[in-house]
Amino acid sequence: MKRKLLPAWIVGIVVGAGAGYALNAFAQAKPDVLVKQRQAAMTLQGKYFYGQLRPMAQGKIPYDADQAARAAAFLEALSRMPWDGFVPGTRDVKSGALPAIYEQPGKFKEAQERAQAEISKLVALTKSGDEAAVKAQILVVNKACSACHNDFRERQ
């Protein structure tokens, strides 16, 4: 897994031309790499949310408090990982990301923050031992994820 960094002269151009959009010190990865990384974060959120937490809340698999706590903690970390990959330079890479992401960055950020806040509440609840509250909050998180997908991701 070798990471390819852009040559310094390209970074210079991007930084020089990119006024108004916050590029962090690590945003030198190529657009296709950024897309792959943000998709990886979504894939893993799916592993723990759609594969573990939601089916527990829906009664499709047995509820396990330790597994729920573990999955929620992982989900919280993962929910912080995709966003720096949504930079305008990735618009030409094929993905399910809608142009609205770059046209309404404030709204996109709000949607991220709402999902993250609900996930943080879920993590707190998994420490409470209150199974019903955990299950209810899992469904709240589901809505927050879906709200963002509805506005900013192609229909799947």
Next chain:
Amino acid sequence: MKRKLLPAWIVGIVVGAGAGYALNAFAQAKPDVLVKQRQAAMTLQGKYFYGQLRPMAQGKIPYDADQAARAAAFLEALSRMPWDGFVPGTRDVKSGALPAIYEQPGKFKEAQERAQAEISKLVALTKSGDEAAVKAQILVVNKACSACHNDFRERQ
């Protein structure tokens, strides 16, 4: 040198992830999904390790203590995510995983645990404010990752 408390979400990751290595009730995903998920975990480890931590240790990008702490905490969470995807049922799915994973499961587990232990040490060091020690430990983690890749992953 600043000594900083970790944000609650980082503590959450570490505590929540403490359940360790065990095949769980959720390993029913299809083999191709399991492979995609474990590869996603590796891709994201690459984002934070090869994209941020290692170049900081090598002096290729400026050292930033907060970013190093964040990347190390993410890496620790991510380093716990791939292993339940390495089940024999995935052997026929094309990937870089070598048969040795299933032929020498004890050795594979040992290699995982060594990498995870070195990553945990790195997380602890990022709280110490000792930049030289953090950089040195990043290179130790690099060796632990490479050792496992050498034995269990196809040459890339």
